[in-house]
Amino acid sequence: MARLVTNFHKSSVIPIRCNGIDLSSVLESIPARRATFPTKYLGLPLSNSRLQKVDFQFLIDKILGKLNTWNGRNLTADGRLTLVKSVITSQAVYLLSSLRVPKDLMKCVDAKRRHFLWAGMERLTGGKCKVNWIRSARPKACGGLGILHLARFARALRLRWLWQEWSSHSSASSPSDSNCTTTDRLLFAAATTLTVGDGARASFWNSPWLRGLSPRDIAPHVFHISKRKNRTLKEALCDGLWIRDLNLHHREFSATHLMEFCRLWSEVNQQQLRPNVCDSISWKFSEDGQYSARSAYQAQFIGSMSTDFERLIWRVWAPPKCKFFSWLAIQDRIWTADRLARRGWPHIPLCALCRSTQESGIHLFADCRFVKRIWREVALWTASENLLPSSWGHYDSICLWWTDLADAMSRNKKGVRSLIILVIWEIWRERNAKIFDHREACVQQVLNVIKGAAALWSAAGAKHLGGLIRRE
Numbered sequence: 001m002a003r004l005v006t007n008f009h010k011s012s013v014i015p016i017r018c019n020g021i022d023l024s025s026v027l028e029s030i031p032a033r034r035a036t037f038p039t040k041y042l043g044l045p046l047s048n049s050r051l052q053k054v055d056f057q058f059l060i061d062k063i064l065g066k067l068n069t070w071n072g073r074n075l076t077a078d079g080r081l082t083l084v085k086s087v088i089t090s091q092a093v094y095l096l097s098s099l100r101v102p103k104d105l106m107k108c109v110d111a112k113r114r115h116f117l118w119a120g121m122e123r124l125t126g127g128k129c130k131v132n133w134i135r136s137a138r139p140k141a142c143g144g145l146g147i148l149h150l151a152r153f154a155r156a157l158r159l160r161w162l163w164q165e166w167s168s169h170s171s172a173s174s175p176s177d178s179n180c181t182t183t184d185r186l187l188f189a190a191a192t193t194l195t196v197g198d199g200a201r202a203s204f205w206n207s208p209w210l211r212g213l214s215p216r217d218i219a220p221h222v223f224h225i226s227k228r229k230n231r232t233l234k235e236a237l238c239d240g241l242w243i244r245d246l247n248l249h250h251r252e253f254s255a256t257h258l259m260e261f262c263r264l265w266s267e268v269n270q271q272q273l274r275p276n277v278c279d280s281i282s283w284k285f286s287e288d289g290q291y292s293a294r295s296a297y298q299a300q301f302i303g304s305m306s307t308d309f310e311r312l313i314w315r316v317w318a319p320p321k322c323k324f325f326s327w328l329a330i331q332d333r334i335w336t337a338d339r340l341a342r343r344g345w346p347h348i349p350l351c352a353l354c355r356s357t358q359e360s361g362i363h364l365f366a367d368c369r370f371v372k373r374i375w376r377e378v379a380l381w382t383a384s385e386n387l388l389p390s391s392w393g394h395y396d397s398i399c400l401w402w403t404d405l406a407d408a409m410s411r412n413k414k415g416v417r418s419l420i421i422l423v424i425w426e427i428w429r430e431r432n433a434k435i436f437d438h439r440e441a442c443v444q445q446v447l448n449v450i451k452g453a454a455a456l457w458s459a460a461g462a463k464h465l466g467g468l469i470r471r472e
């Protein structure tokens, strides 16, 4: 039998409403330390009053403590991205799952994440921040980097409390939901399907039991004049109690109330409770009908812009730094001469590779005559006709050109997508070598570098790319 005993040296006593009590004599036999609110319990701030911003400062201090040990200058952008996603963000998640934190705190954490992602420990300037934070903090399917959006993730975690209200068989007005906002409840109602049984657990006004809508949504004015808003469905329908709850002498009572009431009354009358069957709900966004934080989070991006970046870049075999670069390149967010010129920053206007046209993203990767010769050699080497520049149309956007190129091949699409990332990466390296190191390489030399890198990628696990290059 385990001999568990309280360790008083690790315990504290926090008196609540003990005015007029001689605590010293009461606690004489308990050798625990005496403490006051706010304190920390299981790593979370605990207080008998509303938590202030200062009570959450420990989170910012913890994040700064992590950042100071990493040397951002020696990390690549994708390395910093991994740390932002897996370490800095996870510091906040434990807190978000239990408490409703101030918006300022989330803004502060976002500022730290954004700064480290784009600038490491250096000063953050407009030039370093290549894509705005709102876009970066979207899921990959919506064009972002898959960094968690803290406010939306916090909402997804709060919905768990509402879900557990049902699964733990507590009443519809359990106090555990005190952290949930009205928006949380509306999202929860939209995300679940309610099957009415005996009505003992569903809330008459708040549960979406009338063809997916709640009476509160159908008749907001009538809801306003109800004196009892927390009745269960069973209670409210018993002898038309919900009608008797209405304050008909309310000073704002009008024809609108009457019309809403008639509609609600007719809808309510069409519903029948089923005795001996429990009310149940199922989650719309998962196959098994069960809540998951992941699906609750993703549901908040339904209707957002969707992109092909996941298919073209993130699910393709390539080293993470090349994928990160590709994510910037496909959005035309790398510092080519045209973008530097728009900002009035120092630049060499002509393309470093052909020295005849102004450099832009689409020129550098697709239109440049030097680059077209590289693509031609790559197409011949891999026997991929669709990579031949002579078969391309005219494109104004890198994204359109990239999508067409990646989808044109009927065979081994994954191999071609890896190859596109590889060629783009090497073109960028060659361009930088010419501008910054003043090194020149001919088409054949660049092709040899591409072939060498392709063999290495293939050996490291890019089996689809391996299938493509073995056709030579």
Ligand SMILES: [Zn+2]
Pocket: 351, 352, 353, 354, 355, 356, 357, 363, 364, 367, 368, 369, 370
């Ligand atoms: Zn050029």
